[in-house]
Amino acid sequence: MKDRFEREIDYLRISVTDRCNLRCFYCMPEEGIDKKKHEDILRDEEILAAVQAATKLGLKKIRITGGEPLVRKGIFDLVRAIADTEGVEEVVMTTNGILLQGNVNRLKEAGIERVNLSMDTLNPETYQRITKTGSFPNYHAILQELIEHDLLPVKINCVLLKGINDREISDFLDLADRYDLHVRFIELMPIGHLPYDYKKHFISKQDVLKRHPELEFDKKYRVAEYYTVKNQRGNIGFINAMSHHFCNQCNRLRLTADGKLKPCLHTNEEIDIRHQTADELYRTFQKAIRHKPQNHKLHKEENAILRSMNKIGG
Numbered sequence: 001m002k003d004r005f006e007r008e009i010d011y012l013r014i015s016v017t018d019r020c021n022l023r024c025f026y027c028m029p030e031e032g033i034d035k036k037k038h039e040d041i042l043r044d045e046e047i048l049a050a051v052q053a054a055t056k057l058g059l060k061k062i063r064i065t066g067g068e069p070l071v072r073k074g075i076f077d078l079v080r081a082i083a084d085t086e087g088v089e090e091v092v093m094t095t096n097g098i099l100l101q102g103n104v105n106r107l108k109e110a111g112i113e114r115v116n117l118s119m120d121t122l123n124p125e126t127y128q129r130i131t132k133t134g135s136f137p138n139y140h141a142i143l144q145e146l147i148e149h150d151l152l153p154v155k156i157n158c159v160l161l162k163g164i165n166d167r168e169i170s171d172f173l174d175l176a177d178r179y180d181l182h183v184r185f186i187e188l189m190p191i192g193h194l195p196y197d198y199k200k201h202f203i204s205k206q207d208v209l210k211r212h213p214e215l216e217f218d219k220k221y222r223v224a225e226y227y228t229v230k231n232q233r234g235n236i237g238f239i240n241a242m243s244h245h246f247c248n249q250c251n252r253l254r255l256t257a258d259g260k261l262k263p264c265l266h267t268n269e270e271i272d273i274r275h276q277t278a279d280e281l282y283r284t285f286q287k288a289i290r291h292k293p294q295n296h297k298l299h300k301e302e303n304a305i306l307r308s309m310n311k312i313g314g
């Protein structure tokens with residue numbers, strides 16, 4: 001279905017949990033979140049009913065996210081049921097990878113076609129600094145497992161943080177070459193009123209390009225701009241919600257783990273989808289598509305987003 005601005009909305013991101021096994025300082029408070037009660041989180045049947053309503057309106061690509069999606073009990077069965085829903089053409093997942101090692105075959109069998117692996121650093125100490133918890137994953141083993149199981153192209157999401165991981169940009173360019181993969185550098189977004197100095201750590205694409213003139217522009221595709229490095233494999237994307245609006249290309253809705261449909265990541269509008277019949281759910285999705293704003297106003301400080309990213313689903 002098209003929205004009021006002629007954008008074809010065909011992509012639904014579903015947060016299947018707001019819990020996580022990490023505490024990335026830009027995403028989640030270190031003491032964790034006020035744990036939602038089990039009954040506040042959408043059950044498998046509710047998620048499936050939402051997917052059915054969404055597919056009737058032409059949403060056909062589903063991304064499973066969180067929190068950390070792999071911590072949800074029964075996640076493989078849920079993924080399989082989503083992938084088997086009529087009208088679903090593609091199911092992909094965003095994960096921090098901690099529970100991926102040794103499980104890629106199960107994920108593939110369940111119907112996941114590609115994985116975005118969040119990886120902000122290749123350095124164990126910096127990993128501690130960013131995630132506050134957890135031991136450094138064996139990223140090389142995880143990447144090899146993804147490649148062996150043909151979950152391609154592998155995309156790495158790396159949130160750039162000035163003074164923390166921006167020294168590693170060249171290492172990520174080498175990683176893209178070594179495994180022939182996509183690295184997507186994501187601009188830090190001021191989401192969730194977290195106690196860190198956003199301005200101190202924000203670094204823009206322009207700054208990165210000045211420091212890495214080897215990056216050559218290749219193309220723009222939806223929310224990312226892609227670059228390559230001469231004689232190197234892989235490609236490098238930039239996702240710049242802050243310094244560039246890509247709203248005119250936005251084709252997605254988001255469903256939070258507690259059952260709120262969000263027409264836009266960057267506005268606080270949410271529509272409750274719980275306790276609805278199939279017809280009501282259909283109309284709720286229709287309403288969310290109609291309410292999709294033309295663009296976000298995140299650059300104005302008073303418009304900071306109240307929910308943190310783990311609660312929205314990145």
Ligand code: SAM
Binds near residue numbers: 067116188
């Ligand atoms: N836990 C999973 C993971 O980390 O891949 C999935 C959920 S996480 C919220 C999804 C993505 O959002 C991650 O790549 C994360 O780095 C990104 N993210 C979280 N908070 C962000 C922020 N304030 N600005 C930019 N990206 C953010």
Ligand code: SF4
Binds near residue numbers: 024028066118
């Ligand atoms: Fe967890 Fe992902 Fe947020 Fe990090 S970015 S705290 S891994 S949800």
